[in-house]
Amino acid sequence: MLKNHDRTAGIVIFAVSALLFYNTHDYPPETAEFPRIILSIMLILSGWMILRSFVLADWRSKTYEEFFIHGGRFVLAVSMMAVYILGINYLGYYTTTLAYIPLMAWLLGFRNRLMIVLSTILYLALILVVFDILFERQLPKEFFMP
Incomplete structure (x- = not known):
C-alpha cells in the first residue's frame, strides 16, 4: 500500500x-x-x-519511487510545523507565520527570495482580510500587543 x-x-x-x-x-x-x-x-x-x-492503477507504471524520497526533509518539515504551532501561542499568529514561511521555504530549497517575500506578504494580507476583517475573528495576539 x-x-x-x-x-x-x-x-x-x-x-x-x-x-x-x-x-x-x-x-x-x-x-x-x-x-x-x-x-x-x-x-x-x-x-x-x-x-x-x-x-488508474492499471494505466500507470508499476515502478514506484520510495514513499519518502528525502526522509531528512520530512523530519525537518514535521519538526518545523511543531515549532510553528507552539510558537503561535507565544509569539502570535502573524509574527510566527512571518518567520515560518520564509524559513521553511529556504530550508526546503526554494531560493527565489522575491517570491518568498511576496508570497509571505500576500498570504498574511489574505489572512488578515479574511479573518480579521470579513469574519471578525481575531487570531492569536502578537507578543508585543497588550
Missing part, C-alpha cells in the same frame, strides 16, 4: 479530515460552518484521490 503514494496520502487525508469534521460537532453553529466547508472539500477530494488510485 505504501508504494501507491496517491492512495496512501488519500487515506491519511480522508481519515484526518473525517476525525476533524467529527470534532466540529461541539462548535457553535456559526463557528463550525467554515471548518466544515473546508473539511468537506478535503473529504471529497481525498476520496476522489483514493478512487483515482484504484482506477
